[in-house]
Amino acid sequence: MTTLLKPPDTVPGEDLSVLGASLRRALDGPWADRRAEARAAFPSDNLHRDPGQSIEEARDWVLARLRELSDAGFGAAGIPRDADDPADPAAAVVAFEMLAHGDLSTLIKSGVQFGLFGGAVTNLGTRWHHDTFLPAITRLDLLGCYAMTELGHGSDVANLETTITYIPETDEYEVHSQTPGATKAYIGNAARDGSMAVVFGQLLVQGRHHGVHAVLVPIRDADGNDLPGVTTSDHGAKGGLLGVDNGRLRFARVRVPRQMLLDRYGGVGEDGVYRSPIQNPNRRFFTMLGTLVRGRVCIAAGAGIAARRGLSIATRYALTRRQFPAPGHPDGVVLLDYLTHQRRLLPAIARAYALGFAQNELTTALAHVQGGGEHTEREQRQLETRAAGLKALATRFANDTIQECREACGGAGYMAENRLVGLRADADVFATFEGDNTVLLQLVAKALLTDYRQVWGDLDRVGMVQQAAKLVGGTVLERTAANLLVDRLVATARRRPEELALVDRGWHAYLFEERERHSLESLARRTRRSDSRSFESVNRLGEHMLFVARAHLERVTLEAFIAGIEACADPEARQVLERLCSLYALGSIAADAAWFLEHNRISAGRAKAVNAQVNALCAELRPSALDLVEGFGVPQAWLGASALDA
């Protein structure tokens, strides 16, 4: 491995192999320059919190660190400074990624302040809100909460119980927590630091319901005391993220001036009459929720970085740690030379690359839709689906992977000084917030069904078969990048799938496509047969929906990987990426091998061979293990794991 002295993609002092640098550039993809710039500028000398801190110490440290990062431009990045400043969503995602390299409480506190609170003011508010609040929000002079979730209503936002009632007599809104279940819960900045909250609730105007809206409510005075009618309380200890002051909020008929409603999508005018630019209440609700999309893109990105940190620590540890002497290895075998250990880490590294390429496409889609230019409603909807799905996939992967890394480091992995347990504990709740993963996957499946119906909707069973037969390799699947390439690959593979090599990309793409198409078609059939008015009837489809959503997301991810390889010019990196892509694809096929066998998409012999091929790919990639984690873009010095410093 030749070492470049200072390739453009390293941070100061970083020693990086040529291959590592090349993989990093490929994985950074269209965002390589911005990420390299951000890495070089990122204040990395105070990345990790002392894990022995008390809750109060952790909160103090995090707030101070947030100010430090914010001063360096890594806080409000991407949030407009005022109404005339254009939004830059990609900058927000890249800044979020950088923050994810350090203490995750700071990351989430930043997300609460700038992404959720600031984001709601930006996206749901109008010029008066922007001019009045954004400067103080971005300067951290005004800390705030995003008070959506209630004790009784987590995922079910449409049925929030908090009320926002217009009072014509005083031209005010009255915010009220009607029931115990209406208590706002798990809210960041609510326990200590927030002095204002964006409160979501049911808007009532002269006895008429207008659905969920959001209003700005001051909650604390300058001394930190609850304002009249507001009751805050502290959730105290949590599974992680100890530096984020999550708490509850209750409102007892709290009045705010009419201007405080974030009324971009609807509110009461000076004449006391409710108006909205979106007439359909359902569409209005989903448009307002659509502002959540950036948060989901960010969480997916942050989960991706967290998984890379875990894999970087465990892989570097496995390259130095020895255990058990063996013939030819008198001082003990290096952990990563054990096949069982390779199987723990290398397929996960391959999947981390795959999800990284998918994340790049997601960030590009976000920049396209929210960057101020033209976009179609279809693009907006697809972005929402992808963001929901990839958030679920990436956070599941992060939690499983960091846990595997923790165990792969044995006792050292359990010590806080090696960072894996803190990372795992902090990232845990990523599976829940910004949308519960199970609920998000159901959203993805519903969106796919909707698309499917738009193509096939009016056809009966016979008509469908005829229609399908007319299309060569007929598919209703929409393609991401690399469309033509994948189409060609699949068309070739379809003819004689079992004769192709196990690492043939066309065969992988064909199987991924078949898995999605067949499961979606059968779900559509079952949906058509089921009685949508019966809970029991729809409930039976639950597991099937989750399968379809995952199959879809795996295909999108594979296609992003293929496009990522196409864009890589360096032949050595490209060869490694091809192996990683095969390892990712075969890992996904192996995980669903039963499905492919049951649906006669692979033979028993070939299914067995897949497992042997995974072992072979692990052996081929083993010599490049260090380069692979260098490609993740996490400098060793940032890992903060004491076992690696010894």
Add this chain to the structure above:
Amino acid sequence: MTTLLKPPDTVPGEDLSVLGASLRRALDGPWADRRAEARAAFPSDNLHRDPGQSIEEARDWVLARLRELSDAGFGAAGIPRDADDPADPAAAVVAFEMLAHGDLSTLIKSGVQFGLFGGAVTNLGTRWHHDTFLPAITRLDLLGCYAMTELGHGSDVANLETTITYIPETDEYEVHSQTPGATKAYIGNAARDGSMAVVFGQLLVQGRHHGVHAVLVPIRDADGNDLPGVTTSDHGAKGGLLGVDNGRLRFARVRVPRQMLLDRYGGVGEDGVYRSPIQNPNRRFFTMLGTLVRGRVCIAAGAGIAARRGLSIATRYALTRRQFPAPGHPDGVVLLDYLTHQRRLLPAIARAYALGFAQNELTTALAHVQGGGEHTEREQRQLETRAAGLKALATRFANDTIQECREACGGAGYMAENRLVGLRADADVFATFEGDNTVLLQLVAKALLTDYRQVWGDLDRVGMVQQAAKLVGGTVLERTAANLLVDRLVATARRRPEELALVDRGWHAYLFEERERHSLESLARRTRRSDSRSFESVNRLGEHMLFVARAHLERVTLEAFIAGIEACADPEARQVLERLCSLYALGSIAADAAWFLEHNRISAGRAKAVNAQVNALCAELRPSALDLVEGFGVPQAWLGASALDA
């Protein structure tokens, strides 16, 4: 559900359904009376630690709580008071199970003090050690460490670097940490409370190596200062178990009198000559390590209780929590009515029952082998294999399950007040200590190969086939309880497996047996073909060995479940147990469906039907969900989860 006022298996104040009480008795099995007694006597008013405590506060709380539990008879249970008091291993396991219902730091601190430190003195020491130290150990007047693991040597105990050198001039042993890697690491009681340690190291007598032995070394004076030559240090924050003071120990030529060597299996006599009752050094080493078996049985038991606690909390929460209105459910659907939610919890409940029955058999085997009566070497070896394997299976299950429970409770699951995150963090390291799970499963596979060779060893390939053909349904698998019953079931199923009902127990037993037999036979063939002198050749078998070990443990577990049902007299409970057993069996078959398809043991149609049957069983068991968790024997009042008290 009729409610008994005070059935014999409840704790005071507990409200238990008839079915719940009956399931509890069945699951408690042969240990029902002892467990019921222990539950009734267990001091349960101070079970859980305040999760907001600092590390020092946690350590203080845990030590005080340990004294409280010890005074109530739940500490040194099963440890002989002196050399004349017989050991009662089952009492130790049952007491450990009770402790596992509360703070797990207290559990592990108890395990370190009584199981490991006290256990080493008991099992590796002789009368002088027992008389001199056990009274103070059991009274908690002498706290100690079990200093086996070194920084450089976790699983590889045979190659520890600490030396114990006999000094004839002064009739002493000199204990020395030769290298940085020889530092004792992750040792409980080492950071603060321990004043003595059982130190494992290489025994050297007049220049001759005698392998690993253990010696008692005082480490701190009465004021808590390190004794001369001893350096202790503190691991500080960990992933959990904050109340256990894990630390490092280094020794710089520390001298102790000759008597301090725990010399039951070897040591220097008054004449300065080394003697051992076991001549073969390898056998001596494994005999000394064999004393670890009780720790593994206890950890498996503790993991079982931890999983039950998690499932109790998540199931009770899912029975009250509602989300999303649906047709016929205007106030929202109860979480456990969603099929997707049933699939998260009910198969795990079934598996918890299965592992509980396997644990009962393991405890019985421990009591048989270590209870002071007669036992064969074969029984001893089988106990060691089972303990290693079930420890790996139960701890993996506990971590996966508690995590699933945490996520199934959403945001509430992440709050420390609902106990799931603390439970998860504390139980995490169960996968590592008392033997890394991957290493333990490899031990199981090696033991199975050894047994296999004893039967088939001298036969070549052709001879094996002939030999196999001679046995009707020829199997080399050894049976647990219910031998004849399972034999009969399998023999019937073997004739026409695909015609049987999906819930036919014979079909399950047949598939479990085939999975183990076939994978073990093919592993034996591959082993015979591989070059045992080549690391690379043996290394290739790694994943195959893990599969064989799991297949074996699943079969043992299924057979324990079958025996447990046979022993249950109550017809209603029996019917529920039959369904649970089917759900466990089909879950295990579904997880390996690809293997069964690849090896032509099931058809594609049947594999699909398995998944539908799992859904059907979930629906059948759903009405009994509360009874199922009542059967776990974890009283609601002990759960300490605030969301359940609301």
